[in-house]
Amino acid sequence: DTEVTQTPKHLVMGMTNKKSLKCEQHMGHRAMYWYKQKAKKPPELMFVYSYEKLSINESVPSRFSPECPNSSLLNLHLHALQPEDSALYLCASSQDRRPQFYGYTFGSGTRLTVV
Amino acid sequence: AQKITQTQPGMFVQEKEAVTLDCTYDTSDQSYGLFWYKQPSSGEMIFLIYQGSYDEQNATEGRYSLNFQKARKSANLVISASQLGDSAMYFCAMREHRIIQGAQKLVFGQGTRLTINP
Numbered sequence: 001d002t003e004v005t006q007t008p009k010h011l012v013m014g015m016t017n018k019k020s021l022k023c024e025q026h027m028g029h030r031a032m033y034w035y036k037q038k039a040k041k042p043p044e045l046m047f048v049y050s051y052e053k054l055s056i057n058e059s060v061p062s063r064f065s066p067e068c069p070n071s072s073l074l075n076l077h078l079h080a081l082q083p084e085d086s087a088l089y090l091c092a093s094s095q096d097r098r099p100q101f102y103g104y105t106f107g108s109g110t111r112l113t114v115v
Numbered sequence: 116a117q118k119i120t121q122t123q124p125g126m127f128v129q130e131k132e133a134v135t136l137d138c139t140y141d142t143s144d145q146s147y148g149l150f151w152y153k154q155p156s157s158g159e160m161i162f163l164i165y166q167g168s169y170d171e172q173n174a175t176e177g178r179y180s181l182n183f184q185k186a187r188k189s190a191n192l193v194i195s196a197s198q199l200g201d202s203a204m205y206f207c208a209m210r211e212h213r214i215i216q217g218a219q220k221l222v223f224g225q226g227t228r229l230t231i232n233p
Contacts (some may be wrong), residue, residue, distance in 0.1 A: 031218040031219065033218075040226075041223055041225075041226075042206055042223035042224060042226055043160070043206075043223055045220060045221070048218050048220065049218075050218040055218055056218070056220065064164060088158050090158075091161070094219050096220070102148075103148075103150050103162050103165055103210075103219075104161035104162065104219070105162070105219060106152075106159060106161075106162075107159070108157065108158055108159040109158040109159065111143070111158065
């Protein structure tokens with residue numbers, strides 16, 4: 001079982017809907033990430049939180065709104081998405097020390113379809 | 116900017132054979148880290164192996180080994196005795212310079228789809 005839990009696993013939403021993706025980890029990692037992955041493409045970084053503060057926003061449209069309520073939880077709020085936003089959304093966390101053992105730990109992802 | 120190149124879009128290998136997945140990288144940093152991840156059709160990114168730029172020995176993890184040639188800037192993944200369950204997408208990734216304490220930005224290659232035939 002992955003130690004980063006993402007919910008829901010699948011989500012279908014309309015372009016006028018508001019939904020949220022949730023990511024949770026209990027490994028004590030202080031950095032958390034959102035990646036977007038289109039089919040047959042590598043993951044692309046969207047946001048990075050370090051110690052619950054947003055440290056990187058890779059010029060993501062404002063219809064994606066991240067939130068880090070505490071060190072274990074990361075949310076991605078979605079509003080007025082477009083069909084081209086359909087993708088696999090991966091959450092990950094990392095620990096500062098000993099990257100050779102930890103690196104990134106990824107969740108299983110949320111497959112999002114915008115209709 | 117750092118860049119990862121995987122030149123093999125797809126590979127087909129017979130079960131029990133060894134397979135090498137190619138990865139070359141470009142960076143001006145002296146300190147960096149290289150990762151390999153496996154992504155089955157379920158979508159989860161599974162960490163396989165890590166090589167630090169200052170590590171003198173090639174990393175090994177069970178059936179996985181990393182052929183690290185620093186001068187050539189290559190970090191090829193070798194899977195010994197391949198199994199049907201090894202069929203998946205494989206990504207090579209590099210850790211960029213530290214952005215902020217605790218955060219590591221990873222840059223991914225385009226990936227190689229490996230298919231193991233029985």
